[in-house]
Amino acid sequence: MTATSPVLVVTQLDDATADVVIEELGTRGVPVVRLDPADFPDAVTVTAHVDDFGLAGEVRTATRAVPLDGVRSVYWRRPRPYAGPAGLNGQDARWCLDQARYGLGGILASLPDARYVNQPWANRAADFKPAPLSRAAQCGFHVPPTLLTNDVEEARRFVSEHGPAVYKPLYNTDYTDEDGRGLTVWVEEVTPEDLDVGVGQTMHLFQQRVDKVADIRLTAVGSKLFAVRIDGSPGLDWRRHYDDLTYTLIDTPPAVAKAVRDYLTTFGLVYGAFDFGLDAAGRFHWYECNPNGQFAWFPDPITRQITAAIADQLQHPDRDSQ
Structure with missing residues (x-):
């Protein structure tokens, strides 16, 4: 890689955390290309070749062309979900969407010699809460007693024995109200009396309150x-x-x-x-x-330190910066 090799930032347009890192890289003279896979195929074109030397080719956005074997590092932030091409719907749209996810997604996750912060498959593996809970205990963290279940009687028993206890969602599903405003399921304290047949409708996570x-x-x-x-x-x-x-x-x-x-x-x-x-x-x-947590909401002195550390990782992928 050379000083002109770009950093690829994979994210949506509205991402304040990515913005501060891109700004820092800009002050260092590091070229940056921003890409949202959801813009494929309408505003993104990809050509990839695989031969005895591995993966090569390029990805083109509306303003830039990036060689697949010339990316120095990838900052994988928060891209929007893949979408079907304009004008298609139903099974045809879903088929195209899956081809994009597994084709373009596989290419972007496999760029040769690029440093990832983080590799998207690693992000995904660490995003399923049962695995991190188990690994955290094995790594030496103190993990409060936790139950995952869809059995209401087991849930009531756990809350009775380990209360006060809280409920936590296993995944932050996107919800909006009638006016399009985002809704969030927060961490809330629960009692045995709060738990009803709704527990049986899906998986739930209960944990002793700290x-x-x-x-x-x-x-x-x-x-x-x-x-x-x-x-x-x-x-x-x-x-x-x-x-x-x-x-x-x-x-x-x-x-x-x-x-x-x-x-x-x-x-x-x-x-x-x-x-x-x-x-x-x-x-x-x-x-x-x-x-893939946020940090740009911290006060500026803290945000600047974290931003600089991430920029170091992206700017100097060949250094042993871990």
Whole structure:
């Protein structure tokens, strides 16, 4: 790779986290190409060749052409879902959509010699909560007692024995109201009386509530760890109260740092956004790790440090920066 080799940023147009990283790369003189696979095929054209030397060819957007074997690194953020071509619907549209996902998606995830932050298949593997919960315990994190079930009686028994307990969604499905505004299922405390036959309709996750004094968001970028103490949340889920919060960058306890690095290695991740509850004794209680979590909402001094660490990974893929 050369100084003119581009960084490919795979994301949608509206992505504030990607924006700050792209801006930082720009100040360093690193060329960047932004690509949303959802624009394929109407605004993206791909030609790929595979021979004895591997994968080559190019992807063209409305403004740029990128050689597939000349990308220095890939920042895989939040692309929109693949879409069928304009004018098609039904089974024809679904067929084209699947060909795009497995064709273009496979190409973008397999660029030769490119460094990924993160490789999309690693992101996906780490995004199914049961696997991270199990691996977290194996890596040395303290994981609160947790139940995954669709059995209402088992759920009631767990909540009775381990209460106070909370319910957490296993995946943040996109919901909108009649006016098109986004809806979110938050972490909520539950009692045995709250649980009814609806539990039997799908999988649910219940967890013992942590008696916390603060929250911790620990952003890991390779070997660099940025643990931020979050104070001021009046409820269980601090994401509902951004305007009430204060953020303080703190040291990461050595045992937590080791567990974080073991976890990243286990899933093949360069980046991870870890959430913990902090108790009065200073113990970190594992909640989850989002392999593609946001960070640009932190105060500028914290955001700049994380942005620089990600830009380092993307700008210098040949360095041992993990």
